[in-house]
Amino acid sequence: MRGRPFKGYALVARSHSLRFARRESAAQTAWERRSLISSLSHFALIFAVSCLASLLSAMSGAGASMLTTPVWLAFGFPLPVAIASNQLNGAAWTLIAARNYLKGRTVDWRLIRLMVLCGLAGAYAGTLIVRGANPSGLKQVIGCIILGLAALVAFNPTLGQKESPPTLSRGVTGLLALPLGVYEAFFGSGNGLFTSLLLTKTRGLSLTTALGCYYVLAFFWNSFAVCIYTSAGLGNASLMIPSTLGSVLGAYLGSRIGRKKGHRIVRPMFIVLGGVLGLKLALGW
Numbered sequence: 001m002r003g004r005p006f007k008g009y010a011l012v013a014r015s016h017s018l019r020f021a022r023r024e025s026a027a028q029t030a031w032e033r034r035s036l037i038s039s040l041s042h043f044a045l046i047f048a049v050s051c052l053a054s055l056l057s058a059m060s061g062a063g064a065s066m067l068t069t070p071v072w073l074a075f076g077f078p079l080p081v082a083i084a085s086n087q088l089n090g091a092a093w094t095l096i097a098a099r100n101y102l103k104g105r106t107v108d109w110r111l112i113r114l115m116v117l118c119g120l121a122g123a124y125a126g127t128l129i130v131r132g133a134n135p136s137g138l139k140q141v142i143g144c145i146i147l148g149l150a151a152l153v154a155f156n157p158t159l160g161q162k163e164s165p166p167t168l169s170r171g172v173t174g175l176l177a178l179p180l181g182v183y184e185a186f187f188g189s190g191n192g193l194f195t196s197l198l199l200t201k202t203r204g205l206s207l208t209t210a211l212g213c214y215y216v217l218a219f220f221w222n223s224f225a226v227c228i229y230t231s232a233g234l235g236n237a238s239l240m241i242p243s244t245l246g247s248v249l250g251a252y253l254g255s256r257i258g259r260k261k262g263h264r265i266v267r268p269m270f271i272v273l274g275g276v277l278g279l280k281l282a283l284g285w
Contacts, residue, residue: 043242046075050089050246058097058254059265061192061211062273064089064247066280077239084229085239090222092244093251094215100255101212111203112213114174116220122181123221127228129182143281146190149197150274153267163209168202176202177217184221190281191218193274208258208266215255 049071053064065086072082176198184191192214199210229235258266 042075042238046239046242047246050243051250054089054093054247054250055254056250056269056273057192058093058251059258060269060273061190061196061214062270062277063190063192064250066190066273066277068243072239072243075239077236080229080232080234081236081239084226084234085236085243087222087225087229088235088240089244089247090218091226093247094219094222096248097251097255097258098212098215098219100252100259101208101215103259105209105212107209107213107216108170108203111170111174112216114170115177115180115217118174118177119181119184119217119221120224122178123184123224124181124228126182126184127225140282140284143278143283145278146193146274147278147282149193150271150278152197153274154271157267163206164204166203170203173198173202180217181221184218184225190274190277193270193277196270207270211258211266 050064050068053067056062056067057064065083068086068089069079069082072085073079077085177195180191180195180198183194192211195214195217196207196210199205199213200207203210205213258269
């Protein structure tokens with residue numbers, strides 16, 4: 001007789017325990033659902049931002065990182081991690097853009113090889129700068145230079161419209177890739193503007209061909225920088241995977257548009273996005 005009340009209490013306790021477990025299970029399921037939705041939204045937003053950035057960059061050479069870097073920082077990623085992701089994105093999409101711009105065109109591969117090698121030395125120095133220096137003061141100087149380049153193109157409508165005779169030797173032009181490599185690994189945005197105008201003025205290339213050559217160079221420089229950053233533990237898959245996928249899609253579309261429209265679309269994009277980037281850097285936005 002005395003065991004029955006104890007048995008009743010045990011049943012009641014078991015019932016309460018089951019209800020509590022069900023509530024915990026429902027709460028866990030709801031949390032997992034919210035977490036999944038948040039992760040998908042995060043993935044989609046990063047994908048969309050990187051797609052738009054590379055779409056515009058592939059048509060102008062202004063650099064996708066001028067849009068992506070502030071967004072990645074706003075998401076809470078450290079600057080070196082954001083730059084490492086940008087470099088991986090560039091390594092993934094630049095060859096696609098280069099193929100679309102250079103298909104069927106004559107390319108000086110001797111010059112490209114020399115610029116790749118000199119640029120790699122500069123890229124290594126650039127990765128050291130990123131990890132140990134404050135770039136804020138230098139950005140303002142670079143912004144003013146980019147504004148000058150955009151103005152140069154704006155006031156010279158025929159610049160880069162057609163090919164012209166070289167004004168500088170292949171060797172000297174190749175050596176000028178050293179500071180370009182530093183800048184590519186260090187910041188990157190606007191390097192397509194610098195390189196394209198360099199090749200247009202010194203080797204007489206058209207603006208679209210020069211932009212395609214820059215993307216070949218950027219592939220090697222970015223790939224090298226990615227190896228340095230990832231070996232330092234700066235890779236983050238949650239940022240790198242969606243941003244790389246978005247970049248590839250955007251660059252494919254942007255370079256197809258740039259190749260089809262040619263100087264008519266590349267020059268205005270060069271001026272507008274170069275001006276925006278220059279102002280952004282010069283004013284410290």
